[in-house]
Amino acid sequence: MRKLETKYWIVDNSVENLRDCPQIQEAxxxxxxxxLIAFPTETVYGLGANALHAEAVTKIFEAKGRPSDNPLIVxxxxxxxxxxxxxxxxxxxxxxxxxxxxxxLTVVLPKxxxxxxxxxxxxxxxxxxxxDHPVALALMEAAGLPLAAPSANLSGKxxxxxxxxxxxxxxxRIAGILDGGSTGIGVESTVIDCTADIPVILRPGGxxxxxxxxxxxxxxxxxxxxxxxxxxxxxxxKYKHYAPDAPFVLVAGNSEYLQQLVAHEKKSGxxxxxxxxxxxxxxxxxxxxxxCGRRDDLSTVMQRLYATxxxxxxxxxxxxxxxxxxxxxxxxxxxxxxxxxxxxQVIREI
Ligand code: TXA
Ligand code: MG
Numbered sequence: 001m002r003k004l005e006t007k008y009w010i011v012d013n014s015v016e017n018l019r020d021c022p023q024i025q026e027a028x029x030x031x032x033x034x035x036l037i038a039f040p041t042e043t044v045y046g047l048g049a050n051a052l053h054a055e056a057v058t059k060i061f062e063a064k065g066r067p068s069d070n071p072l073i074v075x076x077x078x079x080x081x082x083x084x085x086x087x088x089x090x091x092x093x094x095x096x097x098x099x100x101x102x103x104x105l106t107v108v109l110p111k112x113x114x115x116x117x118x119x120x121x122x123x124x125x126x127x128x129x130x131x132d133h134p135v136a137l138a139l140m141e142a143a144g145l146p147l148a149a150p151s152a153n154l155s156g157k158x159x160x161x162x163x164x165x166x167x168x169x170x171x172x173r174i175a176g177i178l179d180g181g182s183t184g185i186g187v188e189s190t191v192i193d194c195t196a197d198i199p200v201i202l203r204p205g206g207x208x209x210x211x212x213x214x215x216x217x218x219x220x221x222x223x224x225x226x227x228x229x230x231x232x233x234x235x236x237x238k239y240k241h242y243a244p245d246a247p248f249v250l251v252a253g254n255s256e257y258l259q260q261l262v263a264h265e266k267k268s269g270x271x272x273x274x275x276x277x278x279x280x281x282x283x284x285x286x287x288x289x290x291x292c293g294r295r296d297d298l299s300t301v302m303q304r305l306y307a308t309x310x311x312x313x314x315x316x317x318x319x320x321x322x323x324x325x326x327x328x329x330x331x332x333x334x335x336x337x338x339x340x341x342x343x344x345q346v347i348r349e350i
Contacts, residue, residue: 001062007176008167011135018138023178028142030175031056036063038152038166039139040180041131043104043188043206044159044306045166046075046149047174048139052084054116057148061118063173066155071121072148073106073189074128077140085126085146087112092216093194099215102132104189104206119148129189135180151188152177158242158306158341161186165310186303187333192219201225204333206302225336242341244309246273248320250342253349255283258321261347262286265319273317275308277301280323288315298330305334309341 007030009023018024027037031048034056038047047064049056051074061068074085079097086109093107111126120126128146131137140147151159154169163179170177190205192212200220201209212219251258258274262284265272273288281291292308293300312320322342327335339346 001173003172004175006167006171006174008163008179009176010179013134013180018134019142021138024135024138024142027139027176027178031139031143031145031147034059035175036060036173037139037175038160038163038170038177039133039136039149040163040178040183041075041133041136041149042102042183043131043185044161044183045152045163046131046136046147047152047166047170048075048147048149050143051075051119051146051148052114052116054118057116057118060148060150063170064150064153064155066150068118069121070150071123071127072119072150073191074115074119074126075136075140075147075149076128076130077137077146079130081140081146082128084114085112085128086110090194090197092199095216096192096194096199096212097130100207100211101130102137103130104132104185105129105212106189106191106203106205108191108193108195108202110195125193125195127191133180133183135178139178156243158244158309159188161303161306165307168310182303182307184303185299186305187337190333193222204336206330206333208329208332210329242306242309242337243343244312244320244341246312246317246320248309248322248342248345250324250338250346251321251349252324252346255280257349258323259284261321270318271316273312273315273320275312275320275322277323286321288312288317295325298325298334301325302330302334305337 106127106129108125108127115126152166160166161183185206190207191203193200202222272286274286277295278291279295293304325331
C-alpha cells in the first residue's frame with residue numbers, strides 16, 4: 001500500500017457555484033489523475049474514483065481492504081451521464097428517477113462495455129445513483145466524471161457519517177477528503193434491481209418500499225433479506241458489516257430484561273455498553289449507555305447509528321447490548337444495519 005499525504009478540505013455547502021471553489025477544483029483534479037477522493041453524500045461519505053478507469057477503481061479496493069467480488073455504486077451528477085453506463089432500462093425506471101433523484105435510491109441496470117469489470121464485480125449489471133448533496137454533485141461536475149464510490153470506511157467498519165470518521169479509517173491511504181459536515185440520512189441508499197419487469201429491493205435504505213410502490217406499483221424484496229441461508233443478489237449483503245469492535249447483541253425484550261443481561265455480564269467482570277434512545281437513556285445502569293436518537297422519530301436513530309457504533313470503540317467496552325426497533329417503514333433499513341452489525345445475533349425474551 002502506498003503511503004499518501006491525505007489532503008483535507010473544509011467546504012461550505014451553502015456557497016453558490018460550489019463547483020468553481022478552489023477546494024472542489026483541487027479535489028476534482030486528483031480524480032482526473034485517477035486518485036481517490038472521499039466526499040459527503042446525503043446518506044454516508046463515499047470514497048470516489050473515476051468510474052470509467054479500471055486502475056483508478058482498483059485503488060478503492062486496496063484502500064478499503066474490500067473483497068473484489070463486491071461491486072461498487074456509480075454516482076452521477078446528471079442524467080446525461082447515464083447513457084455511457086447503462087445499455088437499457090425498463091420504462092418504470094424513468095418514473096423512479098423522476099420521483100427519487102437526486103436522492104438515496106440506487107438502480108441496478110444492464111451495463112455498457114464502458115463500465116470496467118471491477119466496478120461491477122464481474123456482473124453484467126451496474127448500480128447507479130444521483131446523490132442529493134451539493135458537494136458530491138459539484139465535485140462530479142467539476143471533474144466531468146461519474147464516480148465509483150463505496151462508503152468511505154475500512155471494509156467491515158461502520159460507514160462514515162462525518163469527515164472525521166473517514167480520516168480515522170483512511171488517512172494516508174487516499175489523496176484527499178472533502179469535509180461537508182455530518183451526513184443527513186445516516187444509512188446507505190436503497191438498492192433496487194431494475195433488470196426485470198418488477199423491481200426487487202436488494203438493500204433497504206433511505207427510501208422505503210411503500211414510497212417506491214407509490215411511484216411504480218408492485219415492488220418485490222430479495223428473499224435473502226428475510227430468510228437466512230439464501231444467497232443475496234446484492235453481493236455486499238453477504239459480508240459482515242458496520243460492526244463495532246466488541247461483540248454487539250440485539251435484545252428483543254423490555255428494559256428490565258436487557259438490564260438483567262447486563263447484570264449477568266457484569267458479574268464476570270465485563271465492561272458493558274448499551275445502545276438505547278433518548279427516551280430510555282436514564283432507565284439503564286451500565287458502564288457506557290449511549291442514546292442514539294429518539295425512538296419516536298426513527299430517522300434520528302438512523303442518522304446517529306454509525307457514529308454511535310464508532311463511539312463504543314472509544315470506550316473500549318467488552319460487549320454491547322442494543323434495543324431493537326419496529327421493522328416498518330425506515331425501521332426496515334435501521335434493523336437491517338443493526339442485524340448486520342450484530343452478525344444476526346438476537347436474544348429474545350421468552
Ligand atoms: O448510500 C450509498 O449507497 C453509499 C453512498 C456513498 O452513495 N454507498 C454505498 O456503497 O453504500 P457500498 O459499496 O458500501 O454498497 C454498495 C452496495 C453493495 O451491497 C453492493 O453489493 C451493491 O450495492 N451493488 C453494487 N453493484 C451491484 C450490482 N451490479 N448488482 C447488485 N448489487 C450491487
Ligand atoms: Mg459500505
